[in-house]
Amino acid sequence: MTQSPSFAVISGAQVHEAVTGREAQVTDMIEAAYRLHGEGATVNPDSYFLRFPDEPANRIIALPASVQGDVDVHGIKWISSFPGNVANGIPRASAVLILNDTATGYPFACLESSIISAARTAASAALAAARLADARGERPRRVGFFGVGLIARYLHTYLAGNGFDFDELHVHDLSREHAEGFRGYLERTEKGTVTIHDTAEGLVRSSDLIVFATVAGEPHVTDPAWFAHNPLVLHVSLRDLSPEIILASYNIVDDVEHCMKANTSPHLAEQRVGHRDFVAGTLYDVLVGTTVPPADRPVVFSPFGLGVLDLAVARYVYDRVTESGDLTEIPGFFHEMKRYG
Ligand SMILES: NC(=O)c1ccc[n+]([C@@H]2O[C@H](COP(=O)([O-])OP(=O)(O)OC[C@H]3O[C@@H](n4cnc5c(N)ncnc54)[C@H](O)[C@@H]3O)[C@@H](O)[C@H]2O)c1
Numbered sequence: 001m002t003q004s005p006s007f008a009v010i011s012g013a014q015v016h017e018a019v020t021g022r023e024a025q026v027t028d029m030i031e032a033a034y035r036l037h038g039e040g041a042t043v044n045p046d047s048y049f050l051r052f053p054d055e056p057a058n059r060i061i062a063l064p065a066s067v068q069g070d071v072d073v074h075g076i077k078w079i080s081s082f083p084g085n086v087a088n089g090i091p092r093a094s095a096v097l098i099l100n101d102t103a104t105g106y107p108f109a110c111l112e113s114s115i116i117s118a119a120r121t122a123a124s125a126a127l128a129a130a131r132l133a134d135a136r137g138e139r140p141r142r143v144g145f146f147g148v149g150l151i152a153r154y155l156h157t158y159l160a161g162n163g164f165d166f167d168e169l170h171v172h173d174l175s176r177e178h179a180e181g182f183r184g185y186l187e188r189t190e191k192g193t194v195t196i197h198d199t200a201e202g203l204v205r206s207s208d209l210i211v212f213a214t215v216a217g218e219p220h221v222t223d224p225a226w227f228a229h230n231p232l233v234l235h236v237s238l239r240d241l242s243p244e245i246i247l248a249s250y251n252i253v254d255d256v257e258h259c260m261k262a263n264t265s266p267h268l269a270e271q272r273v274g275h276r277d278f279v280a281g282t283l284y285d286v287l288v289g290t291t292v293p294p295a296d297r298p299v300v301f302s303p304f305g306l307g308v309l310d311l312a313v314a315r316y317v318y319d320r321v322t323e324s325g326d327l328t329e330i331p332g333f334f335h336e337m338k339r340y341g
Contacts, residue, residue, distance in 0.1 A: 007333035012112035023161025038284030065307030122154035144207025147214030148182035172203035
């Protein structure tokens with residue numbers, strides 16, 4: 001007889017405990033998930049965007065997915081973005097993630113998922129930075145953070161956790177208060193010099209590795225000449241760069257079909273030229289060595305964000321919390337279990 005299905009709830013505090021200090025391990029997990037995705041051992045349909053006609057800045061996105069291999073789980077992340085939250089003192093994004101059993105389909109856990117989402121986003125971008133920089137022959141020592149909220153902070157942690165070491169750290173944000181707050185954070189954790197730039201151009205021209213993590217809905221960086229020093233760009237917020245800059249760069253994405261949606265900068269570039277030949281390949285192609293990035297052009301990584309990455313991290317967190325004996329199960333969550341009562 002099948003064991004009666006259980007259901008557990010995992011808090012943000014438990015997720016934090018499970019992933020903090022394990023940046024290299026989480027990055028390995030993300031690399032394994034990308035490899036499974038590249039080998040066709042995943043299902044990752046389009047994300048579904050719930051939008052509100054009278055609140056265009058807000059959205060809630062559903063990311064259903066399935067991963068085979070050791071991860072062996074189905075599930076969905078349900079993540080809200082309400083940028084106005086920040087002014088009221090709470091984070092922009094909030095999320096839950098449901099894990100489903102692959103044998104029965106039963107949901108077996110609900111996890112707080114804003115930390116999982118930030119960790120997988122940062123791990124994915126840091127992995128791309130490491131592989132792209134190593135393939136180009138040099139790790140950048142001047143980093144620039146363009147838009148400095150929670151995602152930028154996680155990016156910094158994961159770059160450090162993947163062996164990046166910086167002499168210069170540059171910061172630009174529309175909000176002086178946010179820029180100052182992030183500088184304070186960097187000065188507590190880094191030995192390199194930290195500089196705030198009032199202009200976007202100053203930040204871009206001063207940095208060989210640039211992390212875009214704004215909430216811009218439309219391109220606001222438009223001059224390809226700012227990128228003449230051929231930086232490596234982690235375009236995590238996806239909508240900052242104009243089509244001209246995308247078209248003048250060597251572009252790597254996480255998944256071509258996913259990235260050519262929702263008016264991302266690569267999507268706008270595709271609409272401009274009517275093809276997607278400007279995409280050199282995916283991160284999987286870089287991992288397996290079929291795409292080798294040049295050192296004499298700007299290289300832009302635009303990750304749409306795949307649900308399979310969230311599932312890989314969530315599965316790991318679930319297993320760790322279970323091993324530690326701290327799993328909080330909800331008694332009687334599934335109740336109508338006898339067919340005829
Ligand atoms: N690709 C992915 O997989 C993925 C995953 C998670 C988050 N994200 C994206 O990362 C971004 C950042 O998320 P967050 O939680 O850190 O947001 P946040 O609201 O905490 O921080 C964003 C910061 O960007 C600044 N900013 C906004 N527009 C700017 C502009 N034009 N120039 C300079 N600074 C600007 C804001 O002042 C703020 O400090 C969001 O766009 C989010 O959608 C992408």
